[in-house]
Amino acid sequence: MSPVRVAVDRERCCAAGMCALVAPATFSQDDEDGRVVVLEDRPPEGERASVAEAAAICPCGVISLLE
Numbered sequence: 001m002s003p004v005r006v007a008v009d010r011e012r013c014c015a016a017g018m019c020a021l022v023a024p025a026t027f028s029q030d031d032e033d034g035r036v037v038v039l040e041d042r043p044p045e046g047e048r049a050s051v052a053e054a055a056a057i058c059p060c061g062v063i064s065l066l067e
């Protein structure tokens with residue numbers, strides 16, 4: 001299975017920070033505006049579940065997982 005790729009739409013991120021809470025190895029927040037920062041756009045397989053959860057709970061729906 002090829003690694004999942006993470007894409008975000010920072011323009012529509014509402015800086016809720018849920019992604020960084022559930023998948024801190026993959027997502028962080030910008031120090032200034034709080035918007036999402038992708039730390040690892042091809043997270044390891046072991047992170048897949050938490051990254052998928054982050055995409056599911058993002059209140060703005062701006063996280064996409066590309067297979």
Ligand code: SF4
Pocket residue numbers: 008012013014015016017018019020029034035036057058059060061062063
């Ligand atoms: S959970 Fe969604 S809205 Fe919140 S910081 Fe992450 S990407 Fe942005």
